[in-house]
Amino acid sequence: MKPLDSLFLARANELAAHGIGNTAPNPPVGAVLVRHGEIIGEGYHHRAGAPHAEIEALKATKAIDSKAASGATLYVSLEPCNHAGRTPPCTQSIIDAGISRVVIGAIDPNPRTNGSGIQRLREAGITVELANDATSAILIEIFSHAMQNQRPYLALKLAMSLDGFITSKPGVQEWLTSEEERLYVRNLRIMHDAIMVGAGTIRIDDPQLTVRPSHNRLRPYYRIVLCETGTVSETSRIFETVENYERTIIITRSSAPKLEKVAEVIVAEDLTAALQALYESGIQSILCEGGPTLGARLIEAKLVDRFYWAIAPKLLANKDAVPVLTGVDLAALQRELHFDHIEQTGDDIILSGIFLENRS
Amino acid sequence: MKPLDSLFLARANELAAHGIGNTAPNPPVGAVLVRHGEIIGEGYHHRAGAPHAEIEALKATKAIDSKAASGATLYVSLEPCNHAGRTPPCTQSIIDAGISRVVIGAIDPNPRTNGSGIQRLREAGITVELANDATSAILIEIFSHAMQNQRPYLALKLAMSLDGFITSKPGVQEWLTSEEERLYVRNLRIMHDAIMVGAGTIRIDDPQLTVRPSHNRLRPYYRIVLCETGTVSETSRIFETVENYERTIIITRSSAPKLEKVAEVIVAEDLTAALQALYESGIQSILCEGGPTLGARLIEAKLVDRFYWAIAPKLLANKDAVPVLTGVDLAALQRELHFDHIEQTGDDIILSGIFLENRS
Numbered sequence: 001m002k003p004l005d006s007l008f009l010a011r012a013n014e015l016a017a018h019g020i021g022n023t024a025p026n027p028p029v030g031a032v033l034v035r036h037g038e039i040i041g042e043g044y045h046h047r048a049g050a051p052h053a054e055i056e057a058l059k060a061t062k063a064i065d066s067k068a069a070s071g072a073t074l075y076v077s078l079e080p081c082n083h084a085g086r087t088p089p090c091t092q093s094i095i096d097a098g099i100s101r102v103v104i105g106a107i108d109p110n111p112r113t114n115g116s117g118i119q120r121l122r123e124a125g126i127t128v129e130l131a132n133d134a135t136s137a138i139l140i141e142i143f144s145h146a147m148q149n150q151r152p153y154l155a156l157k158l159a160m161s162l163d164g165f166i167t168s169k170p171g172v173q174e175w176l177t178s179e180e181e182r183l184y185v186r187n188l189r190i191m192h193d194a195i196m197v198g199a200g201t202i203r204i205d206d207p208q209l210t211v212r213p214s215h216n217r218l219r220p221y222y223r224i225v226l227c228e229t230g231t232v233s234e235t236s237r238i239f240e241t242v243e244n245y246e247r248t249i250i251i252t253r254s255s256a257p258k259l260e261k262v263a264e265v266i267v268a269e270d271l272t273a274a275l276q277a278l279y280e281s282g283i284q285s286i287l288c289e290g291g292p293t294l295g296a297r298l299i300e301a302k303l304v305d306r307f308y309w310a311i312a313p314k315l316l317a318n319k320d321a322v323p324v325l326t327g328v329d330l331a332a333l334q335r336e337l338h339f340d341h342i343e344q345t346g347d348d349i350i351l352s353g354i355f356l357e358n359r360s
Numbered sequence: 361m362k363p364l365d366s367l368f369l370a371r372a373n374e375l376a377a378h379g380i381g382n383t384a385p386n387p388p389v390g391a392v393l394v395r396h397g398e399i400i401g402e403g404y405h406h407r408a409g410a411p412h413a414e415i416e417a418l419k420a421t422k423a424i425d426s427k428a429a430s431g432a433t434l435y436v437s438l439e440p441c442n443h444a445g446r447t448p449p450c451t452q453s454i455i456d457a458g459i460s461r462v463v464i465g466a467i468d469p470n471p472r473t474n475g476s477g478i479q480r481l482r483e484a485g486i487t488v489e490l491a492n493d494a495t496s497a498i499l500i501e502i503f504s505h506a507m508q509n510q511r512p513y514l515a516l517k518l519a520m521s522l523d524g525f526i527t528s529k530p531g532v533q534e535w536l537t538s539e540e541e542r543l544y545v546r547n548l549r550i551m552h553d554a555i556m557v558g559a560g561t562i563r564i565d566d567p568q569l570t571v572r573p574s575h576n577r578l579r580p581y582y583r584i585v586l587c588e589t590g591t592v593s594e595t596s597r598i599f600e601t602v603e604n605y606e607r608t609i610i611i612t613r614s615s616a617p618k619l620e621k622v623a624e625v626i627v628a629e630d631l632t633a634a635l636q637a638l639y640e641s642g643i644q645s646i647l648c649e650g651g652p653t654l655g656a657r658l659i660e661a662k663l664v665d666r667f668y669w670a671i672a673p674k675l676l677a678n679k680d681a682v683p684v685l686t687g688v689d690l691a692a693l694q695r696e697l698h699f700d701h702i703e704q705t706g707d708d709i710i711l712s713g714i715f716l717e718n719r720s
Contacts, residue, residue: 163684313697315685317690324524325523338707349711353673
């Protein structure tokens with residue numbers, strides 16, 4: 001690695017982030033072409049089916065036709081693909097363009113590439129450096145997970161008072177957290193293919209759960225309602241069509257003819273089967289926003305890959321207060337968690353982390 | 361302020377910290393004497409009755425007799441006192457030593473000084489700068505509070521699972537937090553004059569609650585048991601005399617002849633009266649380490665000045681789990697908290713902050 005390598009790679013990561021939310025089933029990827037210390041082309045993967053980041057960067061220099069990138073260094077957040085998918089293999093385009101050096105943020109976990117891209121480039125005489133960059137790895141966390149587990153990456157988002165409750169009385173919606181926290185959650189939604197809630201949340205809060213207008217989405221954003229313990233009214237706000245970008249899926253244990261008129265209905269016998277069906281319909285990542293029963297059930301089923309736990313500077317303890325998780329003997333499960341990220345959003349704290357057993 | 365002022369003031373703050381836990385009813389104070397950019401003397405206030413920090417620094421230069429500090433700059437974390445207490449006023453010693461400039465971290469909240477020290481020095485022709493330094497202010501947080509409220513500064517320390525419980529079953533002690541968190545708490549204990557727990561904690565955990573061997577205390581360290589809902593056995597470990605430095609106080613609603621043989625007994629009708637009695641016996645600060653009933657009662661009585669809320673990466677929810685606070689309708693109180701400090705200790709997170717109403 002040369003002195004400026006980490007800066008140009010950081011720029012590639014930054015470009016990659018523009019694709020977040022739009023690239024699934026592909027990961028977001030960014031690329032920068034540098035010659036004589038100067039950026040001559042930049043690009044990122046806009047959406048599945050569109051050109052890969054490397055090609056976008058080459059196009060920006062007109063290098064595909066003119067050899068304008070001959071002798072340049074390519075910085076790319078993810079290993080270039082070595083297989084023809086919806087687009088030709090990037091390795092061939094890089095070789096054809098006369099690029100002499102490639103700096104890669106993270107290796108591609110896709111078994112069809114996974115090191116073979118690096119090997120192909122080296123065989124063509126190109127110098128290749130694998131940076132194993134932390135930010136590049138975060139960009140593909142969802143993609144890696146889906147590759148390895150063949151089910152949706154599931155993030156559980158909860159919010160509670162400092163003493164562990166979501167509301168002081170059952171059935172009452174309280175605005176626990178700050179405006180800043182809610183903006184943070186909106187950005188979390190953008191990062192995922194879908195939002196999921198339990199039927200109870202729809203009955204009590206009747207939320208719309210949209211990501212617009214803060215994000216111009218290039219692919220559908222799914223709103224999923226999991227009806228395990230009861231159903232929801234077909235006049236709920238979640239069934240209002242906001243834009244063509246938002247689609248609603250209902251997961252039930254038995255058929256629900258009324259709901260079929262307002263949403264797609266998937267019949268699944270348990271949570272694992274439900275997630276499997278969602279994965280097969282192209283949903284790679286889900287942000288679950290509760291409530292307390294669904295959250296506890298997902299943890300019990302070992303389906304939670306990351307938690308975002310918002311803590312509001314309030315106390316709600318009283319005999320009727322509703323705990324943040326309920327309905328499952330979580331103590332008996334003895335799950336070990338790990339905090340890896342702490343964020344202050346307005347007046348609130350968000351603790352994020354993983355369940356250790358999921359990674360072992 | 362000159363370029364190096366903040367560094368020398370930081371050194372004065374660092375020296376002050378050596379006195380933490382030993383100086384009550386005085387605050388910890390540190391002082392540095394600098395001439396021609398070189399430190400010629402350092403000192404801190406060791407304990408009540410011992411020389412103040414400024415005098416220790418002057419003694420270190422032998423300046424009191426020899427004028428060795430003539431023309432020097434004095435950096436001191438707290439405004440020099442202007443009244444004769446157990447020691448003569450520091451302002452006079454500073455003037456006598458021929459010091460030409462004084463940089464002060466924080467103004468003395470003691471009404472007997474509170475700006476008059478600065479005024480006295482200026483009248484003597486000395487240049488005085490008040491830095492209003494954040495660290496200097498933290499060093500006197502406890503002292504300022506006691507000055508203003510005439511009752512002990514009370515910090516409430518709690519530990520819970522991420523879902524808000526202290527144990528999965530009543531009466532069972534669980535090691536929720538990491539070794540690092542327990543070391544952090546031991547340091548918190550050192551910062552305060554006393555530790556306080558409820559009778560339930562003594563009955564269930566039977567802790568010794570000592571600060572030794574990690575701290576050589578120059579003044580007694582009090583261990584307080586508040587018996588509101590029941591009494592404790594006189595054979596509890598808290599009554600074992602570890603060293604002469606640790607003394608145990610029992611607070612009850614009615615006389616307790618058996619306990620009088622093993623501890624000092626204070627009879628008080630409520631929490632406010634109990635804290636008043638402790639303040640009058642020379643206790644300026646208390647770290648309360650629970651349990652859930654005492655914690656809730658102290659919050660209800662608006663007696664908590666700071667909370668340290670440890671969160672362990674575990675889940676304990678089940679039908680028998682004991683919540684972190686209980687016995688009081690906290691939701692009805694609508695207390696607003698503010699997080700001002702986040703710490704990661706081992707696997708745990710500690711959120712610290714204040715109750716906003718206490719400061720308004």
